[in-house]
Amino acid sequence: MWRNVLFDEGRNIAKRAERAQEAGDHGLARELYLRAITKFREASEISQDFKEIGVLRSLVSYYTDRVGALENETGYDNVRGSRLALKPPEKVTPASDEKELLRGSGVSEQVFKTVLSIAIEISREGREGHAIGTAFLIGDAANVMAKSRQLVLNPFEGHSRGNRMITDSETRDDIKEFAQLDGVFVIAADGAVEAAGRYITIDTGIIKLQRGLGTRHSSVAAITSATHALGIVVSQSGGIIRIFKDGMIVFTLKP
Ligand SMILES: Nc1ncnc2c1ncn2[C@@H]1O[C@H](COP(=O)(O)OP(=O)(O)OP(=O)(O)O)[C@@H](O)[C@H]1O
Structure with a gap:
């Protein structure tokens, strides 16, 4: 209390x-x-x-x-x-786990923590009274973009890189707004938001996750196994946050 x-x-x-x-x-x-x-x-x-x-x-x-x-x-x-x-x-997480998580992704601690804190806020606050689910792919953006397509017009396209850094508080607010869109956010290793509303087109056949997790989770798992990206998924049902690397769930948080 x-x-x-x-x-x-x-x-x-x-x-x-x-x-x-x-x-x-x-x-x-x-x-x-x-x-x-x-x-x-x-x-x-x-x-x-x-x-x-x-x-x-x-x-x-x-x-x-x-x-x-x-x-x-x-x-x-x-x-x-x-x-x-x-x-x-x-x-x-203990520093050693955090280092291990980021290893090979090229993603800085600051960028990762910023995305995680936004995911935590989305999970806690939802939008306009509704729980929302969303996902972030961080790092190896060129590969992630090649293995996905736009579901809706990309709201970040055409903006200068400096104006779409995740560490910027305005971008943070935009992300929370666009989290209502279908699809995932693609974030470059340096924190530039490349896209929102992205649909992952990769085959999920080889991914084995626990029962109850649907296509949002399995497609994020699959793309993290085929690229160096890290994934963060906020589940719409229950708000649980799962962190993915190399096709697996490596951390789970219940905000
Ligand atoms: N391949 C994909 N790429 C991007 N987004 C996807 C993909 N598949 C599903 N989604 C998004 O995930 C949403 C929820 O799908 P689904 O219920 O199957 O996922 P889930 O893993 O059970 O997630 P949740 O726990 O949030 O419901 C879809 O409405 C869509 O916005």
Whole structure:
């Protein structure tokens, strides 16, 4: 109960921080991110559920990275700042697992964590009161594009690369909006969003997943076995997030 209150408070504060950052008030944004991090950390300390703890830690880690990026951008003075009160960033998975997961994909930790945090928000929030499912393929984008086709007009086509980086808060909002489209998001290893609404055309015959998982999951599994891409699927039924590599589910999160 208390951890839910803390989580909601943290999320609201983080949203305010994002708005402050967008409005260019980096001092306020930084302050609010730090407050949100404290809420998520407190919630994780009183939770008994290891999956929930994983999600909360990934939020701590994600927003800690954001504070770091803001401080680098603005030349913030770490020594005098309240950042001293911050513990070292915590990870959603042990560092060795995370390294292993990213190995061979060319995907940076920051890009992967950003996509995962968006997936967590989509799973938790849905859209306009409805649960939604979606999927992300990250890395090896040229190969992924060659093994898929557009289902609907690609909303990211024609935009400069700099304007479609996943780490940008506007792109993040667009992704949450387009998550309602059928198909998957294709994200390059450097974080540029190449496409939304992409249909995977690869044969799923060799993929064996647990019962109950349908074509969204099996097609993502199949394409991660045929390319170096990593897959993140948010299931519409139940909101479970599954991370795929080399045709297999390597992590499961229940936000
Ligand atoms: N090959 C594919 N490429 C891209 N998207 C797909 C593909 N197959 C299915 N989808 C998307 O997944 C949606 C759900 O399909 P399905 O119910 O079979 O998947 P699922 O794996 O059970 O996922 P969920 O748990 O979200 O329902 C489809 O409406 C479609 O948007």
